[in-house]
Amino acid sequence: MKKELRKGIIQGHEAKIFNDNGVLLDGTTVYGSSLSAYFDGLDVYSNYTVQVRAFTRKGFGPWSPLVRVSTGAPSK
Numbered sequence: 001m002k003k004e005l006r007k008g009i010i011q012g013h014e015a016k017i018f019n020d021n022g023v024l025l026d027g028t029t030v031y032g033s034s035l036s037a038y039f040d041g042l043d044v045y046s047n048y049t050v051q052v053r054a055f056t057r058k059g060f061g062p063w064s065p066l067v068r069v070s071t072g073a074p075s076k
Helices: none
Strands: 012-020 025-033 047-056 067-070
Touching: none
Parallel strands: none
Antiparallel strands: 012 025, 012 047, 047 067
């Protein structure tokens, strides 16, 4: 997001993940400057859609466009 559009210092991000049918599976809030979110219980070799938005002490920004992601092999 362009700095001139920010309404304060970004405090964190909110993320949502949907299955292939558009059903919301989970949501999480990440505080601080981390740009990573983790979701448990996803199937391997499957497609999902995620969406994120940042927030400041004044409130939430707009949701990002939907981004399609795929899971790979399970970690050992």
